[in-house]
Amino acid sequence: MKILNIVSLAIPEIRVIRFGRYPDHRGYFTEHFRKSDFLGQIPFLKKVEFVQFNESWSRRQTVRGLHYQWNPCMGKLVRTLAGHMVDLVLDIRKGSPTFGKAIAYDMPGGPEAEYSEWIWVPPGFAHGNFFLEPTQIEYFCSGEYNPACEAGISPLSGDIDWSLCNPSLKTAFDRTVEGAPLMTDKDRKGYSIEAWAANPNSGNFVYTA
Numbered sequence: 001m002k003i004l005n006i007v008s009l010a011i012p013e014i015r016v017i018r019f020g021r022y023p024d025h026r027g028y029f030t031e032h033f034r035k036s037d038f039l040g041q042i043p044f045l046k047k048v049e050f051v052q053f054n055e056s057w058s059r060r061q062t063v064r065g066l067h068y069q070w071n072p073c074m075g076k077l078v079r080t081l082a083g084h085m086v087d088l089v090l091d092i093r094k095g096s097p098t099f100g101k102a103i104a105y106d107m108p109g110g111p112e113a114e115y116s117e118w119i120w121v122p123p124g125f126a127h128g129n130f131f132l133e134p135t136q137i138e139y140f141c142s143g144e145y146n147p148a149c150e151a152g153i154s155p156l157s158g159d160i161d162w163s164l165c166n167p168s169l170k171t172a173f174d175r176t177v178e179g180a181p182l183m184t185d186k187d188r189k190g191y192s193i194e195a196w197a198a199n200p201n202s203g204n205f206v207y208t209a
Contacts, residue, residue, distance in 0.1 A: 001034035003041050004115055010103050010164040014089050014125070017042065017118040030116060032079065033140070045120065048075060050140040055081075058131045062182040065128015066090050066102075066190070069150040070204035072143035073123035079116060080109030083135025086169055087119050090126040090153055090160065092196065096207035100193045101161045104169035109135070124205045126153050128187075130176050151201070154190035 002020035009016065021030040031037075038045050058064065065088055068074070078087060090102040105119055121127045129137070153160070156177060162170050196202050 001031040001037040003037060006042065009089075009105060011089065011091055011098050011101065011125075013122055014103065014105075015044065015120045016105065017120065018115050019117070020115050021113070023114065027111065032116065032118075044122075045077075048142050050077065050142055052141040052144050053138070054141060055136065055138050057136045058083075058085075058129075058134070059182055060131055060133050061176055061179060063128070063130045063155055063176060063187070064183075065187060066126035066153040066155050067128060067150065068092060068123075068126045068152065068205070069143060069146060070201065071146060071149040073204070074141050074143035074145075075120070075122045076127055076139045076141055077118050077120050078107075078127075078129075078137060078139040079118045080107045081136040081138055082109050083137075084108040084132040085129050085135050085137055086132065086172060087121075088128040088130065088155065088173075089119075089121050090128075091124070092126050092153070092193075092202070093124040093205045093207040094197070094202060096124075098164065099207070100159065101164050104165050104173060106166075106169060109137075124207070128152075128155055130155075130173055130181070132172065132176075149201075151196070151199075152187060152190035153193060153196055154188060156188060157190070157192040159193045
């Protein structure tokens with residue numbers, strides 16, 4: 001696996017892993033995951049075991065999230081296969097200096113680029129995305145899905161703090177949600193930050209320095 005670089009975002013626990021492709025006149029080849037390289041070159045994933053692999057396809061103007069799970073907690077390693085995803089991450093760790101703050105990361109996908117990227121969203125963060133064109137994504141999960149122990153913050157909640165978010169991506173999000181976005185009722189009616197913080201299950205996510 002040709003790992004090019006690893007960067008932390010405005011919330012430093014959220015990291016982007018960029019990996020190279022090998023293009024030629026036929027197209028390209030890439031290794032998007034090799035266990036030994038992840039263990040050897042990405043120390044924060046050294047103790048993470050991925051136990052469930054998911055794929056989804058979304059229409060333009062779809063908004064998903066912001067989802068999280070406990071028992072077991074679930075981290076997600078996410079990439080765009082084709083299309084244009086903007087990934088959303090919200091800190092829900094009680095006591096965190098960035099609790100209630102959301103960031104966005106632009107992740108277009110296509111065969112022309114010389115690289116592709118994973119974004120790592122560890123447990124303790126709510127995860128979602130919105131889509132600027134029809135888009136297929138893949139994500140590896142560090143916990144198996146448990147519908148009895150999952151919840152979500154509505155991405156429309158007025159008490160989300162967007163101050164760390166890239167302004168142009170926040171504008172793209174605002175335009176998406178103003179334009180009759182495709183959302184489930186469950187996501188639209190998710191918790192506010194305040195309501196989730198008052199829920200006893202919020203104690204499953206606590207910041208440790």
